[in-house]
Amino acid sequence: MSKLPLDKWVENIVDALETGLKPLFHVISLIIEGIVNGIANTFHWLPALVFIVLAAALGYYLGKWKFAAFTAVGLLLIDNLGLWEHTIDTLALVLTSAILSIVIGVPLGIGSAQSDRVRGIVTPLLDFMQTMPAFVYLIPAVTFFGLGVVPGVIASVIFAVPPTIRLTNLGIRQVPEDLVEAADAFGSTSRQKLFKLQIPLAMPSIMTGINQTIMLSLSMVVIASMIGAQGVGADVYGAVTQIKTGEGFEAGLAIVVLAIVLDRMTQNIVRKNRRGSNV
Amino acid sequence: MAIIEVNQVTKVFGNDPESILRLMDDGWNKEKIYRERKHTVGVNNVSFSVNAGEIFVIMGLSGSGKSTLVRMLNRLIEPTRGSISIHGKDIVKMNKEGLIKVRQKQISMVFQKFALFPHRTVAENVEYGLEVQGVDKAVRRKKAIESLTLVGLGDYADSLPSQLSGGMQQRVGLARALANDPDILLMDEAFSALDPLIRKEMQDELLELQDKMKKTIIFITHDLDEALRIGDRILLMKDGSVVQVGTPEEVMMNPANEYVERFVEDVDLSKVLTAASVMRRPETITLDRGPRVALQLMRESGISNLFVVDRGRRLMGVITAEDASAAVREGKTLADIVIHDVAVVDKDKLLYQLFDICSTSKHPVAVVNSNNRLMGVIVRGAVLGALAGNPDQRADQPAEPIAALTEGVSANV
Numbered sequence: 001m002s003k004l005p006l007d008k009w010v011e012n013i014v015d016a017l018e019t020g021l022k023p024l025f026h027v028i029s030l031i032i033e034g035i036v037n038g039i040a041n042t043f044h045w046l047p048a049l050v051f052i053v054l055a056a057a058l059g060y061y062l063g064k065w066k067f068a069a070f071t072a073v074g075l076l077l078i079d080n081l082g083l084w085e086h087t088i089d090t091l092a093l094v095l096t097s098a099i100l101s102i103v104i105g106v107p108l109g110i111g112s113a114q115s116d117r118v119r120g121i122v123t124p125l126l127d128f129m130q131t132m133p134a135f136v137y138l139i140p141a142v143t144f145f146g147l148g149v150v151p152g153v154i155a156s157v158i159f160a161v162p163p164t165i166r167l168t169n170l171g172i173r174q175v176p177e178d179l180v181e182a183a184d185a186f187g188s189t190s191r192q193k194l195f196k197l198q199i200p201l202a203m204p205s206i207m208t209g210i211n212q213t214i215m216l217s218l219s220m221v222v223i224a225s226m227i228g229a230q231g232v233g234a235d236v237y238g239a240v241t242q243i244k245t246g247e248g249f250e251a252g253l254a255i256v257v258l259a260i261v262l263d264r265m266t267q268n269i270v271r272k273n274r275r276g277s278n279v
Numbered sequence: 280m281a282i283i284e285v286n287q288v289t290k291v292f293g294n295d296p297e298s299i300l301r302l303m304d305d306g307w308n309k310e311k312i313y314r315e316r317k318h319t320v321g322v323n324n325v326s327f328s329v330n331a332g333e334i335f336v337i338m339g340l341s342g343s344g345k346s347t348l349v350r351m352l353n354r355l356i357e358p359t360r361g362s363i364s365i366h367g368k369d370i371v372k373m374n375k376e377g378l379i380k381v382r383q384k385q386i387s388m389v390f391q392k393f394a395l396f397p398h399r400t401v402a403e404n405v406e407y408g409l410e411v412q413g414v415d416k417a418v419r420r421k422k423a424i425e426s427l428t429l430v431g432l433g434d435y436a437d438s439l440p441s442q443l444s445g446g447m448q449q450r451v452g453l454a455r456a457l458a459n460d461p462d463i464l465l466m467d468e469a470f471s472a473l474d475p476l477i478r479k480e481m482q483d484e485l486l487e488l489q490d491k492m493k494k495t496i497i498f499i500t501h502d503l504d505e506a507l508r509i510g511d512r513i514l515l516m517k518d519g520s521v522v523q524v525g526t527p528e529e530v531m532m533n534p535a536n537e538y539v540e541r542f543v544e545d546v547d548l549s550k551v552l553t554a555a556s557v558m559r560r561p562e563t564i565t566l567d568r569g570p571r572v573a574l575q576l577m578r579e580s581g582i583s584n585l586f587v588v589d590r591g592r593r594l595m596g597v598i599t600a601e602d603a604s605a606a607v608r609e610g611k612t613l614a615d616i617v618i619h620d621v622a623v624v625d626k627d628k629l630l631y632q633l634f635d636i637c638s639t640s641k642h643p644v645a646v647v648n649s650n651n652r653l654m655g656v657i658v659r660g661a662v663l664g665a666l667a668g669n670p671d672q673r674a675d676q677p678a679e680p681i682a683a684l685t686e687g688v689s690a691n692v
Contacts, residue, residue: 181355182394186408186459187383196410200398 109168171205558655
């Protein structure tokens with residue numbers, strides 16, 4: 001039996017999409033570029049020291065002085081290593097992916113929580129997105145959006161959005177049945193029930209999903225650099241291709257510092273929420 | 280006047296409940312339906328009506344369908360068949376908007392596990408029902424505080440539910456249900472999660488509140504003592520069907536079948552039966568008679584004392600045979616020998632409240648109504664006899680003691 005021409009089919013579909021939806025891709029591209037550039041320009045405009053002080057202050061507000069100190073020392077180290085500009089580029093890429101993931105993921109999660117049919121469609125898609133090797137998305141992403149930061153963001157979002165969807169769905173489904181019943185018994189509309197009860201109670205779970213999403217998009221920065229996204233990911237990739245162990249370590253360390261700071265910040269938002277709401 | 284009318288309501292859980300209805304009409308029972316079709320009959324053809332202002336207790340063991348039944352009254356669970364009228368409107372046929380209105384304005388619910396929203400303060404919880412109606416923030420806060428004050432938690436408005444004890448949390452649950460001033464209160468095992476002492480306290484408080492508010496309360500419980508204590512009427516359920524409906528006393532004294540009998544046999548009768556149910560017809564005399572008549576009356580009935588009443592049958596005192604014969608010898612009148620210090624109890628007192636008074640009183644205890652009219656007497660032993668289940672110790676017609684007593688008077692005098 002001859003091989004199924006699956007590759008041809010996929011290529012045909014991609015070609016058809018490329019020609020058919022060109023204006024749409026163009027608009028998406030403009031939006032993403034706008035967000036990335038907005039964030040990057042703002043952060044580049046701030047002097048590194050001011051940025052570090054602000055980040056440390058936020059760290060102190062969300063956690064303790066220990067976390068604030070780590071944030072300050074870590075970011076100063078990055079600045080000292082001369083990786084500041086590239087780290088900011090990476091941060092802009094990661095934050096853009098995170099924002100898009102929240103905008104796409106939270107409503108999809110709510111949808112899957114409220115309808116078993118939606119969940120039935122979404123879940124296998126998520127499985128596919130998470131297990132298909134990330135490099136594979138890069139190919140159509142480049143076809144649709146060209147080289148640069150935009151396909152990097154797209155690939156990151158595809159790879160990173162599943163936890164937000166899954167944990168939003170889970171958080172809402174885990175709201176105790178008797179509370180949902182109580183909300184119904186007092187004559188809430190579905191909308192009131194969602195905004196007054198289910199989302200507030202699912203918030204810790206949703207935030208955990210967002211935290212995971214940010215971590216996953218950070219892990220995509222090196223891959224994204226292969227298609228032209230700027231940032232420390234590109235430094236790592238460059239060091240690999242030129243076998244420069246020391247430079248590779250420095251750039252890798254910057255990613256680690258960024259990861260730890262972002263992780264602790266989002267986790268502490270969860271904890272602060274939880275304390276406030278006493279869930 | 281019936282405020283809720285439940286008519287032949289059935290609930291079948293499963294994939295195709297409609298097909299099961301046909302099988303039920305063909306006489307399939309619950310077990311067969313479960314065994315062969317894997318559908319569960321939760322509630323089976325139940326009809327009853329609830330009067331405005333009464334506490335209607337639905338009682339049954341777990342799995343009897345009582346929680347399913349109460350959830351159909353506000354359609355948290357959709358009935359498979361039947362009609363449920365509230366104020367004459369069938370809520371089963373109502374559309375979504377109509378149903379939401381009914382839930383907002385007419386029916387509130389109190390839950391077994393309190394079901395307070397953990398992310399909202401006590402006051403915000405109580406406000407919830409008004410909030411979803413779009414009531415102004417200041418107004419609903421004011422109503423919430425009023426409602427909280429009613430249940431004695433006015434000072435806890437800004438606490439979080441998790442900071443309160445179980446009993447207090449359920450008071451919040453009750454305040455939340457009362458805040459939008461519904462006609463009907465559904466209480467689903469509302470006190471079952473509380474420890475026994477707190478549970479009793481809450482029962483008392485509910486009765487007290489009910490005295491002021493005159494809501495219609497549907498109270499679900501698996502605890503017969505609780506049902507007997509607070510229910511004006513009790514509906515007993517088993518396997519989704521109604522076994523008996525009646526007042527606590529009817530259920531106790533005339534169990535509809537063996538099931539109810541087994542249920543009630545362990546009940547503490549002293550907390551169900553009232554003074555009126557153990558009193559006997561009193562032998563009485565008025566003051567214008569002489570001591571000789573009194574002695575004669577006592578001799579005829581074989582008793583050693585007589586209650587003295589006025590023309591309106593209001594209790595004046597008691598005379599003993601000993602004093603009467605002394606009065607005959609010394610030429611005194613009845614007025615000279617009346618003992619005014621008589622133990623008196625209200626006809627609605629429960630038996631356990633009578634033990635003390637019966638054991639310390641020298642004379643039979645007089646049972647009076649609220650106008651001090653003599654309704655009957657409780658002789659020594661009558662209370663114990665009633666607790667032992669001896670029906671001879673009870674008045675012949677406890678439901679109509681006045682008529683019975685009036686006849687007795689004309690025969691006596």
